[in-house]
Amino acid sequence: MTTDYTSHDTICAPSSPPGTGAVALIRVSGSDAIKIASKIFRPLKKGKSINSFRPQRIYRGQILDSGKAIDEVLVWVFKSPNSYTGENIVEISCHGSEYIQQSIMELLSKKGARVARPGEFTLRAFLNGKMDLSQAEAVADLVASASEVSHRLAYKQMRGHFSWRIEELRRQLVEFASLIELELDFSEEDLKFASREKLIKLLNKIEKELTILIDSFSVGNVLKTGVPVAIIGKPNVGKSTLLNAILNEEKAIVSETPGTTRDAIEDTIIIDGIGFRFIDTAGLRDSDDTIENMGVEKTYQKINQASIILYMFDASETAIEEINETVEQFMQVIDDKSKKMILIANKTDLLMEIPKNFRNLVDLETIFVSAKRKTNINLITDSLVQAFKKELPSKEDVIVSNTRHHQALKETRDIIKNLQKGIDEKLSGDLLSTDLRTALYHLGTITGEITSEEILDNIFGKFCIGK
């Protein structure tokens, strides 16, 4: 289903969460919003119609179905262009029964409004210039964000912090274009030395800034969706018990990520404002945890996707001398050798004492716990937060958290590299200009100056209804 992006027909949807509550909010937007809402609303004060309502004031009245009142509601109007969508908006605050919400939606449909598609209000806000595309995407991220950090990322992006950076890059590219135009003598084949120096300097600056943004994605992406943590270990070392102990310790928001399969259930918990996604892998084989025995490809993938690995072993059974070797073998399957790994020595409740020579024998950070007795679990959560806080850029930095933006930035940088090479190779201004236009195109897709129906359908189709 494609959307008609020129249509100004009137759309309606409940904007409050689905289900039953004390009150619900139904939003109507479009050129006929006021006319349509008027047909089902009887104001408390006779003679007043929605048409005469002053914007942003709250009026009482009843919703009428064929002359019969079905609810007492509050109604207010936002007049175009001073509204979320930029169109006329009527909002109805009704009692929050599903029956009432459904009845009002049916009445609005009967009178000519269309049920809004997911994200259609925000799509209209974008199309009417109320926000750029990256801000619109941030609205969806904001609503979906479950941790302080992911919320902060989305909020900053919605407020335009990221857009300003893109705008600044764009400005520099345009500056570069004017330089070429000024300095290049198209009849000659070369640039003056001074000008070339200046152009190269500017391109390097742009490339550097792009790289900072592109590199921030590795952090931004996990902050947005939760830092993936894999708990690895042989069967019966206590992986599930540890996971439950961590969940208990934190008493934090716990959710199952929808769409994950039974063999890799992901629990997300928020620790110190950061979301951590615990990946329950199939685990290592009992016999021998070498590469050959690591089992399914899936486990291998999961481990490589994880930002942090908790390598767990049974401290009451494992010979300390062997741990380094086992870990080294394990590291051979890891693509990123610098990946953060913490050893978890479990079942300290079965130990007389923690072996004194341990720290001398094992190279990795090791935490001794009893998952069963819930001893020292806080050391693990502290370590997780510390491990990741080190990676966090400063609060002023703009962090890219959106895959689409990341892709566009990488494509822009590729072109910048072409341009650098082109200047080195003394390419003609014409060829440089073509590259420049392509770079501006890629940057433009981020903020939506350049867009296509496919991109828009893809972005707004993932929104919730009513936004």
Add this chain to the structure above:
Amino acid sequence: MTTDYTSHDTICAPSSPPGTGAVALIRVSGSDAIKIASKIFRPLKKGKSINSFRPQRIYRGQILDSGKAIDEVLVWVFKSPNSYTGENIVEISCHGSEYIQQSIMELLSKKGARVARPGEFTLRAFLNGKMDLSQAEAVADLVASASEVSHRLAYKQMRGHFSWRIEELRRQLVEFASLIELELDFSEEDLKFASREKLIKLLNKIEKELTILIDSFSVGNVLKTGVPVAIIGKPNVGKSTLLNAILNEEKAIVSETPGTTRDAIEDTIIIDGIGFRFIDTAGLRDSDDTIENMGVEKTYQKINQASIILYMFDASETAIEEINETVEQFMQVIDDKSKKMILIANKTDLLMEIPKNFRNLVDLETIFVSAKRKTNINLITDSLVQAFKKELPSKEDVIVSNTRHHQALKETRDIIKNLQKGIDEKLSGDLLSTDLRTALYHLGTITGEITSEEILDNIFGKFCIGK
């Protein structure tokens, strides 16, 4: 936990349904509502504070957490007494992520608001004289109502239709009291004949009106919770197939009633605005469906609770001549012999033709269907609606749907009967007055003129949060 009914401390709660949505609404009510909300809100227009906001106007701004903006919101104020609770109310419309809702709730708590208990806003509305108790109860019913009919009952009660009837009864009782005071000569032992006639006439009128209200409960109660329909029959006659066919036919709201056990799952479907609860009974034994074999007590109870019984048999196997006898045997276990029963002759797909002599042989309304092929299912739903529509009082009638009200009305009528007897027996005015006060007491509990903390805790504890 008991509520402090004199407190005016400031309470807050999300009023929109729980969960994630485009927007959520957080309500703050109490003497410090404006002061507390001011502390976490920065208006878009500098210099404006919530304190200076004009009531019922919508202002934009940000929610601040230690100076850091966490959301862009709309805020409006209702000033006491012109608000739902009668107190000052601030409402915050924020982005509908659970993180944001939770953060704003925490901020409000930190600044001195208390998280509201279920129904506490409506409790305050009652305590501050914004509505009487039966209207407050109707608010909860309205939010919970899932069908047109249950919604209409609740809406009328919320609008005060029931309260007016109670007020009218109260007025008549007070009139009776003045008559006694006027006509009774307390030094004599008797009433004048004319006065006694008048008093008896008035009592009869009151009793008649009470009886109409009391009798309406049998309908009101099932309309509110859904008309219970039991599908009865031997195993393999196709009960489950029929239920699924009905659910399919109607494409209506289907829900499992929470709290029902596996052996009696109740599906509620809305047909023509009326909710029907289909009770899946354990069924009759295969061998012989006499009383002895009807199985568990539970099935027996379920059948007696049902307003309508669908007695189902396999038309391809059952000898028509035996049906009357079987049904008669079955009727012996039914307490209410006048209970509506419809025979469902299933598996017509296995019949060559519907037996011609059937209508002459069987006394009950019989519908021939094929549950498997979904043939004639609409005849059953039509019949269900017709069966119950006959029972419906006219739309102008006030219907009692609340068990507490029903109980109070019955207690009032008992006293009225005492009074009738008392006048017959020429009791003294003193004794009559005592009865009168008791009758007024019971009527007063309905609208809440007379109440107790226990009653209030019981009523408002069942509300949803935020109402």
